[in-house]
Amino acid sequence: MIRLPPLRLLTTFETFARLGSMREAATALNVTQPAVTQALKALEDHVGAVLIDRTTRPARLTETGQQLARATRDGLDLIVDTIEEIRVSTGREDQRLTVACTMGLATHWLMPRLSDFYALHPGYVVNVQVPPTDLPQMWPGTDLVLRYGRGTWTDGTTLRLFNETVCPVGRPALVDSLLARGEGLEIAPLIHVRTVEARHWEGWTDYLGRRGLPKPKGPGHIFDNYVQAVQAALDGRGLMLGWRSITDALVSEGSLKAWPDGALDLGTAYFATVAPAAAKRPAVQAFVEWVRCVSEQSKAIKL
Numbered sequence: 001m002i003r004l005p006p007l008r009l010l011t012t013f014e015t016f017a018r019l020g021s022m023r024e025a026a027t028a029l030n031v032t033q034p035a036v037t038q039a040l041k042a043l044e045d046h047v048g049a050v051l052i053d054r055t056t057r058p059a060r061l062t063e064t065g066q067q068l069a070r071a072t073r074d075g076l077d078l079i080v081d082t083i084e085e086i087r088v089s090t091g092r093e094d095q096r097l098t099v100a101c102t103m104g105l106a107t108h109w110l111m112p113r114l115s116d117f118y119a120l121h122p123g124y125v126v127n128v129q130v131p132p133t134d135l136p137q138m139w140p141g142t143d144l145v146l147r148y149g150r151g152t153w154t155d156g157t158t159l160r161l162f163n164e165t166v167c168p169v170g171r172p173a174l175v176d177s178l179l180a181r182g183e184g185l186e187i188a189p190l191i192h193v194r195t196v197e198a199r200h201w202e203g204w205t206d207y208l209g210r211r212g213l214p215k216p217k218g219p220g221h222i223f224d225n226y227v228q229a230v231q232a233a234l235d236g237r238g239l240m241l242g243w244r245s246i247t248d249a250l251v252s253e254g255s256l257k258a259w260p261d262g263a264l265d266l267g268t269a270y271f272a273t274v275a276p277a278a279a280k281r282p283a284v285q286a287f288v289e290w291v292r293c294v295s296e297q298s299k300a301i302k303l
Contacts, residue, residue: 189221
């Protein structure tokens with residue numbers, strides 16, 4: 001019997017083949033780029049052939065690599081389909097659903113409310129996926145995606161949940177101190193969230209530009225995800241751009257304070273996109289109805 005390579009090597013190879021970039025493959029797999037490089041080299045050693053042409057930039061599959069990529073993709077798809085069939089046949093699939101969203105939305109919006117869903121539907125199980133990027137995708141096995149933008153996705157049925165606004169927020173003492181000294185946002189200490197995958201999120205430069213203010217000149221702290229930025233704001237290290245769905249509760253309880261008259265409507269919103277194959281499942285329908293009701297309540301209290 002031919003010895004198969006470890007599944008980890010095959011999934012890494014399939015991800016690289018699909019995305020066409022070692023950097024993007026590392027991000028999708030939540031590993032370092034050297035780890036991807038080592039896994040691909042180990043697979044080549046196992047196969048005994050060159051699978052990737054590294055003389056080009058970016059590196060690309062050789063003809064042999066393309067052949068293996070097709071087989072790997074078909075094989076992994078078959079495994080996924082078989083597992084789904086087994087779940088359905090045992091009746092467990094009807095009781096669970098998988099939701100993907102950003103780390104910030106999961107931490108500050110979804111998870112604090114999820115106990116209410118379980119109270120209404122005690123038999124269901126919600127698996128929350130937080131992808132390494134800030135733009136969740138409809139990956140295989142995902143039933144529903146909660147994401148921010150303008151609702152232009154075509155990978156399922158999309159429901160608008162609530163409009164989103166942004167407003168600078170910070171520790172009350174910091175906000176009061178800046179206002180007392182007459183210092184504006186452009187010279188205040190600012191907290192930035194900057195990653196390659198977060199280009200669709202507005203930053204301080206976008207916000208100040210829309211308000212007709214100069215580019216920021218004050219000191220800044222840079223983080224690669226929104227949860228870290230929220231913690232830095234709570235620590236009093238600067239002002240951050242607060243999306244109301246995430247920071248409004250912190251403002252209401254007094255942990256953060258909004259900059260006076262700082263709210264800005266960006267014309268964006270949060271949406272729920274349901275995978276076509278999951279639309280008729282009772283668990284998914286129950287969750288969609290619940291999240292719609294929660295969103296309506298949020299609108300009523302001007303979240």
